[in-house]
Amino acid sequence: MDEFALIAHFFAPLAAAEAGAFGLTDDAAVLALGSDQALVATIDTLVEGVHFRAEDPPESVGVKLLAVNLSDLAAMAAQPRGYLLSLALPQAWTTDRREAWLGGFVAGLRAAQAQAGVDLVGGDTIGTPGPLTLTVTALGTVAHGQAVRRAGAQVGDDVYVSGSIGDATLGLMLLQGRLAGASATDATLLIERYQRPTPRLGVGHGLRGLAHAAADVSDGLIADLGHICQASGVCATIESQRIPLSAPASTALRREPDVFMDLLRGGDDYELVFTAAPERAGDVARLAAATGVPLTAIGKIAGTHITQGAHSVRVTDPSGRDLVVVGSGGYCHFT
Amino acid sequence: MDEFALIAHFFAPLAAAEAGAFGLTDDAAVLALGSDQALVATIDTLVEGVHFRAEDPPESVGVKLLAVNLSDLAAMAAQPRGYLLSLALPQAWTTDRREAWLGGFVAGLRAAQAQAGVDLVGGDTIGTPGPLTLTVTALGTVAHGQAVRRAGAQVGDDVYVSGSIGDATLGLMLLQGRLAGASATDATLLIERYQRPTPRLGVGHGLRGLAHAAADVSDGLIADLGHICQASGVCATIESQRIPLSAPASTALRREPDVFMDLLRGGDDYELVFTAAPERAGDVARLAAATGVPLTAIGKIAGTHITQGAHSVRVTDPSGRDLVVVGSGGYCHFT
Numbered sequence: 001m002d003e004f005a006l007i008a009h010f011f012a013p014l015a016a017a018e019a020g021a022f023g024l025t026d027d028a029a030v031l032a033l034g035s036d037q038a039l040v041a042t043i044d045t046l047v048e049g050v051h052f053r054a055e056d057p058p059e060s061v062g063v064k065l066l067a068v069n070l071s072d073l074a075a076m077a078a079q080p081r082g083y084l085l086s087l088a089l090p091q092a093w094t095t096d097r098r099e100a101w102l103g104g105f106v107a108g109l110r111a112a113q114a115q116a117g118v119d120l121v122g123g124d125t126i127g128t129p130g131p132l133t134l135t136v137t138a139l140g141t142v143a144h145g146q147a148v149r150r151a152g153a154q155v156g157d158d159v160y161v162s163g164s165i166g167d168a169t170l171g172l173m174l175l176q177g178r179l180a181g182a183s184a185t186d187a188t189l190l191i192e193r194y195q196r197p198t199p200r201l202g203v204g205h206g207l208r209g210l211a212h213a214a215a216d217v218s219d220g221l222i223a224d225l226g227h228i229c230q231a232s233g234v235c236a237t238i239e240s241q242r243i244p245l246s247a248p249a250s251t252a253l254r255r256e257p258d259v260f261m262d263l264l265r266g267g268d269d270y271e272l273v274f275t276a277a278p279e280r281a282g283d284v285a286r287l288a289a290a291t292g293v294p295l296t297a298i299g300k301i302a303g304t305h306i307t308q309g310a311h312s313v314r315v316t317d318p319s320g321r322d323l324v325v326v327g328s329g330g331y332c333h334f335t
Numbered sequence: 336m337d338e339f340a341l342i343a344h345f346f347a348p349l350a351a352a353e354a355g356a357f358g359l360t361d362d363a364a365v366l367a368l369g370s371d372q373a374l375v376a377t378i379d380t381l382v383e384g385v386h387f388r389a390e391d392p393p394e395s396v397g398v399k400l401l402a403v404n405l406s407d408l409a410a411m412a413a414q415p416r417g418y419l420l421s422l423a424l425p426q427a428w429t430t431d432r433r434e435a436w437l438g439g440f441v442a443g444l445r446a447a448q449a450q451a452g453v454d455l456v457g458g459d460t461i462g463t464p465g466p467l468t469l470t471v472t473a474l475g476t477v478a479h480g481q482a483v484r485r486a487g488a489q490v491g492d493d494v495y496v497s498g499s500i501g502d503a504t505l506g507l508m509l510l511q512g513r514l515a516g517a518s519a520t521d522a523t524l525l526i527e528r529y530q531r532p533t534p535r536l537g538v539g540h541g542l543r544g545l546a547h548a549a550a551d552v553s554d555g556l557i558a559d560l561g562h563i564c565q566a567s568g569v570c571a572t573i574e575s576q577r578i579p580l581s582a583p584a585s586t587a588l589r590r591e592p593d594v595f596m597d598l599l600r601g602g603d604d605y606e607l608v609f610t611a612a613p614e615r616a617g618d619v620a621r622l623a624a625a626t627g628v629p630l631t632a633i634g635k636i637a638g639t640h641i642t643q644g645a646h647s648v649r650v651t652d653p654s655g656r657d658l659v660v661v662g663s664g665g666y667c668h669f670t
Contacts, residue, residue, distance in 0.1 A: 020373075022484065025566055027410040027550055028377035028475070030482045035370040038355075041456065042363035043419040043472055047463045075362040084378040086470050121376065128382045130465015135421050137378055137472040140363070147365045149357065215362060231360055 018119035029121035037141035040078035048132040060195035062108025067197045069138035071270040074204030075216040077148040078140035082121035086135040088128040146208045153213035153232035157275035157301040164246040167193035169266025186248035197270035202291040214274035220265045235312035238299035349455035356456040364456035372476035375413035383467040395530035397443025402532045404473035406605040409539030410551040412483040413475035417456035421470040423463040481543045488548035488567035492610035492636040499581040502528035504601025521583035532605035537626040549609035570647035573634035
């Protein structure tokens with residue numbers, strides 16, 4: 001199959017439900033947005049050997065590629081509207097290998113786009129002398145003025161995370177042979193969380209008018225909360241014992257307690273971290289109930305900065321002692 | 336510089352004029368569109384060694400990367416609104432090489448975005464074990480129902496191209512040592528057309544309500560006119576002697592007439608090919624005068640198809656004999 005046949009066979013079906021994709025045969029997609037809606041747009045690239053493993057199932061690569069992009073929309077409280085896909089396929093692949101890989105990859109995209117209610121609207125397919133390189137631009141909408149940003153966290157806010165933290169890091173450690181002793185069931189669940197993350201679109205959309213600030217957990221809980229603190233000019237204190245862990249993660253930590261620090265710093269969970277005023281705790285609980293996703297308060301926005309651009313996240317242990325303190329310099333004025 | 340410092344130093348200045356880019360510090364961009372405007376979106380990837388040469392000036396790579404994407408917006412009659420950039424930088428590069436390359440690349444982007452009146456709104460920066468790989472998503476707007484598509488060409492339409500055809504192919508042949516005898520001035524002009532194409536945004540925007548169908552010349556004149564024919568269910572006849580050539584291209588063809596066939600098939604000109612009703616010839620001439628870009632009638636939409644999906648482009652020589660006939664099967668009903 002040449003490029004046009006590949007697109008018609010593998011990708012046009014993913015675009016069939018979106019009239020503005022023109023069956024992927026035009027120069028660009030044309031999408032109507034609601035008149036009160038702003039466009040929300042983000043781009044992310046995954047490279048084989050860097051962001052996923054060559055031996056990962058191609059179907060899981062499709063799921064993850066879309067999830068990491070939709071997760072950015074969720075963090076802005078946006079709803080997905082469509083996505084563009086650029087595929088750089090290794091020139092060294094045989095035709096059989098390429099078509100087998102694409103079959104699995106497209107099945108993963110199909111599952112992920114059905115779950116998110118979104119269609120492929122455009123793309124580019126090329127050959128590369130390098131590794132498989134996959135780029136998605138996710139397009140979404142949010143009512144004007146309703147996007148939730150990283151800036152906006154206020155002193156006194158509660159800090160929340162969705163779902164559970166650290167599963168993806170443990171899943172990767174299992175795949176890399178750096179973690180032993182997990183049951184087959186636990187290992188499956190943790191690896192699933194690494195390979196097939198779920199973007200928290202329902203939670204994200206519910207953050208409109210509720211959260212003061214939000215980010216997705218892609219760089220790691222401490223790093224991404226740090227981004228919120230830096231953008232908002234505040235500092236946060238997190239109580240380590242309140243960080244929600246899945247049952248498989250709790251079991252793993254009982255065997256290897258030191259791994260906890262890796263979970264704080266590991267990325268790839270694609271949960272949301274956000275802040276909200278304490279008096280909105282009931283609304284947060286209702287959002288958790290409505291979406292079926294746990295939303296757990298793990299600490300507070302504890303103070304403001306004197307030095308612009310500085311940020312600080314402090315994680316305490318159960319006795320109140322510092323477990324981690326991070327910052328980029330500057331004095332943090334804890335209240 | 337780490338990823339965040341790179342973004343702040345090189346890329347945040349390219350996003351400074353767009354409030355919705357949030358200084359490239361948020362999870363996604365948020366852009367307001369006019370309430371009567373549809374979103375137009377396209378994605379294209381360039382790989383070193385495939386789409387540009389490793390020895391091309393980094394500034395020219397920045398110009399070309401943006402141009403190839405904006406050209407797709409022009410072909411839909413859209414106006415650019417912003418762009419997202421994903422950079423996969425070789426891990427093997429030294430820090431010095433990376434920063435020197437980025438300095439030139441960003442200068443090229445800055446020049447191209449100033450010319451097009453568009454800003455960077457978001458991006459992703461990663462390392463790759465493979466070659467430099469650059470992806471842009473261009474975002475534009477067009478009034479609802481005013482996008483010009485590949486489908487829509489009608490029997491009897493005139494076929495036009497903007498600017499001149501084949502310069503980029505000759506420029507690449509010069510760089511590859513496959514074309515000799517050009518003067519230094521001619522060589523500079525032809526290479527410039529290959530390395531620094533100009534997206535025809537003004538012409539494209541003027542095609543609203545004027546052109547029946549349009550595409551940009553990225554795969555080659557015959558191929559891209561073929562895409563219009565296939566999408567429209569028509570066939571076209573082009574008179575080779577009417578295809579507009581620049582003075583340097585005409586000079587080169589006098590020395591090497593056989594190269595003409597390469598110019599018909601070569602891509603990278605990023606001109607527009609479009610069709611319009613014969614009674615609109617005066618409007619086309621006025622658009623050419625208003626934009627300063629020559630718009631030349633080169634042939635006709637000559638007939639319709641019986642077999643769906645077939646297409647045919649026929650190029651005749653000055654005596655009316657067939658020079659090229661292409662098609663994907665099926666009987667073309669010439670009128």
